[in-house]
Amino acid sequence: MRHWYDQAIIYQIYPKSFQDSNSDGIGDLNGIRKRIPYLKELGINAVWLNPIFVSPQVDNGYDVSNYFAIDPKMGTMEDMDNLIKEMHEAGIHVIMDFVLNHTSDQHPWFQDAVKNPESIYRDYYIFAGENNQRPNNWGSFFGGSVWENDPAGTGQFYFHLFDKRMPDLNWNNPEVRHAMTEIAKYWLEKGIDGLRLDAFIHIAKADLRQNFPVNCKDEEPVIAEPFFANLPQVQKWMRPFCEEIKQDYPDALLLGEAASANVNLAVDYTNKDNHLMDSVITFRYFTEDQSKIDPSFLSNYQPKPLDWVKFKQNQTIWQQTLSGISKPTLYWNNHDMARLATRIAKNDTQARSLAMLMYLQCGIPIIYYGEELGMRNLQFENVHDFQDDTVKEFVKSAEKAGVTSKEALLMASKTHKLPARGPMPWDNERNNGFTDKEPWIKGKKLDETNAADEITDDSSMFNFYKKLISLKKEQLFQDGNYYLWSTSDGSYVYERNLKDKKALIAVSLSQEPIEIEVGKEFSSERLSAGQYDLVAGKLRLEPYAGVVLEN
Helix, strand or coil: CCCHHHHCCEEEECHHHCCCCCCCCCCCHHHHHHCHHHHHHHCCCEEEECCCEECCCCCCCCCCCEEEEECCCCCCHHHHHHHHHHHHHCCCEEEEEEECCECCCCCHHHHHHHHCCCCHHHHHECEECECCECCCCEECCCCCECEEECCCCCCCEEECCCCCCCCEECCCCHHHHHHHHHHHHHHHHCCCCEEEEECHHHCCCCCCCCCCCCCCCCCCCECCHHHCCCCHHHHHHHHHHHHHHHHHCCCCEEEEECCCCCHHHHHHHHCHHHCCCCEEECCCCCCECCCCCCCCCCCCCCCCCECHHHHHHHHHHHHHHHCCCCCCEECCCCCCCCCHHHHCCCCHHHHHHHHHHHHCCCCEEEEECCHHHCCCCCECCCHHHHCCHHHHHHHHHHHHCCCCHHHHHHHHHHHCCHHHHCCCCCCCCHHHHCCCCCCCCCCECCCCCCHHHHHCCCCCHHHHHHHHHHHHCCHHHHHCEEEECCCCCCEEEEEEEECCEEEEEEEECCCCCEEEECCCCCCEEEEEECCEEEECCEEEECCCCEEEEEC
């Protein structure tokens, strides 16, 4: 059975940064509605909205305090209903971010759990320990311990993988599993077309008594990921959730965020026989080259180039292993990482070539808002703008090593996720048409891109992406086989073929011209970036150039 998402081309919208419609400096649902014609012009057929539920915004909406209501800063439920309706009229499907591993500490369930230790909601969360002694040495992804003192003063602690104001739900409790299923079905009944299942791989935890083995002298909490990621119970608990949704909404896309899952787990999560997800998003694509790190200070925000050999290996393994199982997701950037044009691409030509490289592979493209304009990270000039204590630690570490705070902040601006969430530039007016007030996020814009100028420029990045998306919709690039050619480290060359139709995607990764023997079979250009020559079956690519050739 074919589904709409088999040919999905997803555009990720970070609502706070897309378009402000009510002059409060924060993007909202009516702002997105205003830009539906732009999305239709680009050619995408689905949008993924980062969280829009009621939230204290400790983690930009991933701390949900009411799953059944729209955050007032985003708009109203009527606005959401209208957005779904108008998106559908434009031929665009709507995917919502669904946070199912944790809630906000302001959620009524948690509030009741700590106000009344006998509450039925106490078991909706994970409480453990006694006499003010933490159960184990596990560390939070946001720093410190996963354990925070019970506000009720019981001497116990509650578990939080992320911020301490984001307590983890207890999926071992069948009532929690039922409640989360009902929430998901509520939104599907409203007409949305899919769910991005945030952090689902973390819903199961190992025995809470088990410390992660470390040096006996080391008393600092440790990220014990094997004890709270991809455990077998994840599949056991997610299967009824997914089956019930698919039974009632067979055409709904279930897109799982499986950040640390390897390719074999991805097979488990997306194999149709397992009745789980349709596709997953992995963070395993991008292996960084660690050889240039300065060991005299913290490495977390030091810029690191991609290891292109490892990248080839990663891509090919995922492409080949998932073949016939599910379509991998294809992306260069998202709200949790620096932008393509900042992190990887050396110039405009390479940004285009890398887009061809990624999105014409087998899989579902996910294009991060503004990527189609060549948007870069903002530059933050104050450590507080990052809203992240790890950046403060990085800057202090760099200063001790003789690096100026300005240089350290520049490094962090190039690598941190928050500067990648800058306002969408629509035109040349104040704040590039995003808002007529001060934007919610501060930072210096390092590019001159804006949608109005690019739409009217045939040679622009926008119009390149428009052609690329149109090409991706062709059957060859949707259903064709894939295999990577063996070429030098300075190039990435692969073939797509379907029956008697063939295409070759050849991209230079080098700052020097390169030559590739492609034979005389591939002679017709479909799309290109930068300069190239094709003479008698020999392809010469200028630095960072790329081309799509067909037979």
